[in-house]
Amino acid sequence: MKSTPFQFENDLPWQDADQGIQRKRYGYDEQVMMVKVKFEAGAIGKLHSHPHSQVTYVESGIFDMTIGAETKRIKTGDGYYVKPHVMHGVVCLEPGVLIDVFSPMREDFLKTEE
Template sequence: MNFKDLTNKTLIADNDIDWEELGDGVKRKIMAYDDQLMLVKVDFAKGAIGTIHNHPHLQLSYVARGSFEVTMGDDKKILNEGDVFFAPTLVFHGVVCLEDGVLIDIFNPHREDFL
């Protein structure tokens, strides 16, 4: 399924979407999006890094599996399955995966740079 197909889908099966390999133990699936909202599943191998970055989008991330050291601005905290972090607009943030894990990222508006 290509990304443009996702804009009109309302019922989406995980198995219908291929992983996009990002390298260094990180891969993602863009699960659904429209102009205002995007949900992305990101799989991390133990030790993989989500490099410190910022963006104009609001981001909510749910730890679906694993354990992550999360940096948000000047703060660091270890988050585990069931925990959430919120990245406000332009705040620098990133993760280090402490055990194999999956983040569910939600962006507003959608990340055009992912498409």
């Protein structure tokens, strides 16, 4: 299970993830997956956990990010890391985009194909 070697922005469909949140998958194989997530102002990435390691880069926007019991304001150029099984979530204050990388890949994201 893996993506094609190249992914082109205009060829990748946006998938609805939640109210005011859309995502598109970029490269992946069994070990890693990159996902672009677009948020409208006020959108909430609900608190959740998963068995994957996650690193995220803030491409644009301003967010209140909660990891475990700690909440920090993050903005363009910032990033964060979430260990497996740790509760985390985000509130979008200004519209923005997060670039998520998961290891191993998020198989559940493949089930949302259009």
